[in-house]
Amino acid sequence: MNKNKYVEIFAREAEEHLELLRQGLLAMEKGGASGEQLNQLLRSAHTLKGSARMVDLLELATVAHHMEDLLKELQGGGRELSPAVIDLLLVATDAIEALLAQASAGGTLSVNVAPIVEALQAGSLPEQGSAQAAAKADSPGVERRRSVRASVERLDQLANGMGEVLLSRQALAERQRQLRGLIPVMDAFLGQLHKTENHQQMKELRSSFVRIVSELEQDTVHLGYQAEDIYQRAMELRLLPLATITEDFERSLRDLARTLGKELDFTVTGKEVELDRTVLDLIKPMLLHVLNNAVDHGIETPETRLQGGKPSFGRVHLAAQYEGAFIQIVVRDDGQGIDPARVRAAAVKRGLLSADEVARLSDEAALYLVLQPGFSTREFITDVSGRGVGLDVVKSNLDQVKGNLTLTSKIGQGTELRLRVPSSLAIFTGLVVEADDETYVIPQQYIVEILRLAPTEVRTELGREVVRLRERTIPLVSLAALLSGVSRTAENELPTERVSVVVLNFRDQLLGCLVDRALGLQDVVVKTLGSQLKSLDYISGATLLGAGTPALIISVADLYGARQTTEGTRLREAHAAQQAKARRGRVLVVDDSITTRTMEKNILETHGYDVTIAVSGFDALEKLAGNSFDLMVSDVEMPGMTGFELTKKVREREETRNLPVIIVTSLASADDRRRGMEAGAQAYIVKGTFDQGTLLETVETLID
Amino acid sequence: MSESRTYDIPRILDQMRADYWQSLETAEQSEQVEQTDYMVVAFGPQRFGLPAATCREVLKLPRIVKVPRLPRHLPGIINLRGEIVAVTDLRPLLHLDAGEPTAAFRLVVIADGAQKTALLVERVEGLCAVADHTVEALAEGVTHEAVDLFRGKVDDAAGLLMLLDTKRLLARPELVIDQKGTAGTMAE
Structure with a gap:
């Protein structure tokens, strides 16, 4: 799942909170802590923690979590507000900023949070040193100097370019063959030359020509090796x-x-x-x-x-x-x-x-x-x-x-x-096949064997074509018929000549795929189909064959989908019905953090839900009063009214009594879950383990 | 007497210089505001202008590989220096006769941001600058569904030129194929 854009949103949100923390801490240093000031700091630390978990920045979440704990101690009077504690909280704020900078740069996290967490737990900085050092010394610049960041797209461009070089090498090899073909022509011409002088000159010309052709061949082979080597290296850059x-x-x-x-x-x-x-x-x-x-x-x-x-x-x-x-x-x-x-x-x-x-x-x-x-x-x-x-x-x-x-x-x-x-999606070995005068590639990993069968070996059972392979009956699909969307009628289109059947294995099930010809295995580089063809049935991508001609790559998973038995069709229908239902679903998302809101909204909208946003409990109640919703997703800790209070209010009101409520929160204790259920929520999702699948499936299950 | 005949040479030169720059600027401005370059392409007698800013290159017809189950206006894909690009045939969308393309046909690669396609055309006539004020709205009666693909029309020496809006063309839903739908896939 690509979380980058959420990290960006989070970074913007976090910067605000970091600024609030810093200003608040400095103000407290001057004038002592008021309850409201502490509350404000607590909210910022809490929001940072929750949002960081949402975007998988766990180290950052850990630091924020311990900051929150320390602030709670201050609030509860369990600890005195001293300049040392303020120093410590400022160091922790710096650490969060450094972690954020690294996350935004996309690098791996190398700030050592352990000493900071220890210090936060102890409530004081060890001595002049390690925690600050951890926060400051490992600034993102250090990591970046040792390595360079390159996007996968740029690596792809590099690999694409090298792929083209490999194709040019093939063209060069073809030219050499043409040049070699001229040698017999020269020999014939040499035989016709009777004048000694001409004969001698032509002979010298011929031997120079032969020498240059041989050298050219060597150079081309060398170029080919180097190009392949660089291509491999470009591909390896993507490995982790x-x-x-x-x-x-x-x-x-x-x-x-x-x-x-x-x-x-x-x-x-x-x-x-x-x-x-x-x-x-x-x-x-x-x-x-x-x-x-x-x-x-x-x-x-x-x-x-x-x-x-x-x-x-x-x-x-x-x-x-x-x-x-x-x-x-x-x-x-x-x-x-x-x-x-x-x-x-x-x-x-x-x-x-x-x-x-x-x-x-x-x-x-x-x-x-x-x-x-x-x-x-x-x-x-x-x-x-x-x-x-x-x-x-x-x-x-x-x-x-x-x-x-x-x-x-x-x-x-x-x-x-x-x-x-x-191990890589970018290159794989595929079987090149022909169907309906076009060339396609089937990924080799699914292929069990290739059968050459007489037409009589293709049988019809219950109106479906099947072949027998070592005592097993294998269902058969015709690639050409599937791709053209025309279903073959078993009787009049059974093949009349010997046919090639590619036997596929996917999730332990065999399927025969009828093709016109199997041309052989080849390493192919996977290309996307471009901006216009976002997704195609039965096709997962394209590649370039020998002369640079595109060939489509078959999606084996789709072939199996097409050959589903009746229950398969029913499953698909059920799934489609689920999706149609989803499109009708109206969801109210309540969260005071913009990162969480945006992420939840995007996930749900991508899957067809109609999403309305509320930024607080009061806002949510207002929106619930004016509109009808099928489901509410709410945070717990929000200024003014908590998610539990909001859920209770929703339950008390006649028109929303049966509205399903999902609580999404960073509170993970069993006690919190119980409070959620008591307030009347149907499901409880913890941000730490939050991901699209959980939220979506829970929403789908709760919307009838 | 002689003093009254003296000219203030530096002042006059300054004035001349100012006038010169002024005239240049006026000329430049009038050119910038009023003209747009179009790539003129044609199907039979029908001529179309593609905004030159969105045209990337013109190709001789390479092998177009058919993609199953696509509508008629998407005849297939090509290899554009290692990148796969879909080919768009405007003729079905514009209700023009669409016979098999001959070797004389050309592809014009057009792009707007990440959206890119290779437009199949019968011939490319070349670049032509069109003064913006001469562009007229399409006559009434041609209001079939393709009408919003056009910026307007212009009558030049060579006849009627229909000006296509490539940005709108590339944004047309008919040009984007998403058979599986974005819902249900996990990757964004």
């Missing part, structure tokens, strides 16, 4: 180790386990495995959801585990390793496993499938139902992994990275999820 994302997981999972009262042993192997930035960005939410699920749904409480003869702490292991151009990532837990019977029951209850349909599914196939949108075996919404959102995110992001996934689970023993993703 897996550790860049797993380090965040370790802390958030530990916190999550603690919140849930579980014991956790989380281990990672293969942190050094390098992946393309874009792939990392896409798999991060996937992995986070899978891991959250493992801790929330998989791992049992210590008591249950001990009763079941397991150690009290649950093990979650993430392992990554190279597999050629792919990365295999395995997430394994030793929790309670997924029960196919419960999955079936939940699928029926959610209206995803009928009782008959689930009964026909094998246990293995039933597991994959958890990947469907809107799926959950849970009744109560928590902010953790709630309504099967996590695995839905896994599915949509997996399609984007052209990855593959297998899910296995044993009741009582645990769940294992295997992801196979390409």
Whole structure:
């Protein structure tokens, strides 16, 4: 998820609060603290904390959090306001500013917040030194001098340019072949020359020509190697180790386990495995959801585990390793496993499938139902992994990275999820095929084998074309027919000559894809389709083949979608209905922080909701009086009226009594949750674990 | 006597200099305000002007790769130095006869910000400066749905020239294909 623009909004908001903090602290230094001044400072620190969590600036949030604690102590009289404390708070303000500057510059955070946090907890600066040094010395400039920032687009341009150089090399090679073709012509001409002098001259000319052609060939080969080398380096610039994302997981999972009262042993192997930035960005939410699920749904409480003869702490292991151009990532837990019977029951209850349909599914196939949108075996919404959102995110992001996934689970023993993703999205090996006189590329990772079949081997079963492969019946789709949108009628369009069928495997299901010809494997560079073609059915992008001619890349996930059985169609219809419903939903977002407001508004509007903003509880009540809404999303800590008070008022009023309310807040304690529920909120989302998926799914679930 | 005949040479020179600059500025201003450059392209007898500021380059017809399930006015994609660009055929949108393009056809790459397309045209006549005050509104009766694609029309020596508004053209929803819809995808 791209949070950059939110970071920008946050930066603008934070600057104001930093200024308020600084002025307030200096004013207090001169004239002592009034209750109102302290309140103002508390609000600023609190807003900084909450907003920083929203945009994933956790270090900044931590400093703000401890500032808030110290200010509360001052407010409650637990600590005296001394010049030393003011110094300390000013140093912390500087630290936040430095962190903000680094975040805006987009670099990794290198301010050491530990000494500042320690000092804030102790309520005084250790001595002249380390905390200030941490705040000041690591100013963003230091980090920037050692490395240069380049946007992915610019790296792409670099790679594009090198790709073009590689194409020019091919053109040069062709010219050499043409030159070599002239040598026999010269020989023939030489034979016709009878005058010794002419013969001798032509012979010398010929040998110079041959020498130059050979040298040119060597130069071209050399140029080609160098161009390829530079191209590889340009591509490698985009690679980052897996550790860049797993380090965040370790802390958030530990916190999550603690919140849930579980014991956790989380281990990672293969942190050094390098992946393309874009792939990392896409798999991060996937992995986070899978891991959250493992801790929330998989791992049992210590008591249950001990009763079941397991150690009290649950093990979650993430392992990554190279597999050629792919990365295999395995997430394994030793929790309670997924029960196919419960999955079936939940699928029926959610209206995803009928009782008959689930009964026909094998246990293995039933597991994959958890990947469907809107799926959950849970009744109560928590902010953790709630309504099967996590695995839905896994599915949509997996399609984007052209990855593959297998899910296995044993009741009582645990769940294992295997992801196979390409290490880079920019280049992959594909099978070049022809269909309907056009050339297409199918990513190799989905291809099991290519069959050459006699027409008689293509059969029709229940009106659908199928082929047999080693005792298995595989459904068949015709690429040309799918792409043209004309459905073949099985009888009159069965092939009459030998056909090529590309056998695909996606999420453990085989599908035969009928093509006119399979031309061979080739490394291809992925290009976007440009500003005009934002998304196409069955097509995920384009590439340039040999002579620079574009070829479209087939989206294998879409092919499977097209060949969905009846339940598949029903799932799609259900999903479409959900989206249509979403478009009708009117949501009131109440938050005093502009970062949170903007982020929530954008997320919801992107997904079709009609969003109105309120900046305080009073503003919200006014807007509720004049309009009708389907749902309210509210912050808790707001000046004037808290979200809990607002929720109570909403419940008291006749016309809004049944309005669903989601509380989004940085208050994370169980006590706060209880207060939220008592006030009448339907769901509670903590900003620390906040992401689009959770909010959206919760909104979708609550709007009928 | 001789004194009364003396000229204040520096003052006269200053005056002349001021007059000279003044005249230059007036000339420049009048040029800037009144003219816009257009790239003149044509389909058969119909001539169209594309604001030259939005035209990037003119290409001989490369291989256009067909993209399945696109409307007629989007015949496919091309490789523009490593970048994929969609081709737009204005003829269906303007209700003109649209036969197969011949090798003589050209592509005019136009862009406005991030929006870019390669316009398919039958021929390119060249650049032409149009005085803004000579631009007339389109005659009534041509008010089919394409009318807001035009800034107006002008009658020049070579005949009628319809002036296209490329910014509006590039913003037309028909020119942007989003079959999967933005809803439902996680990436922004």
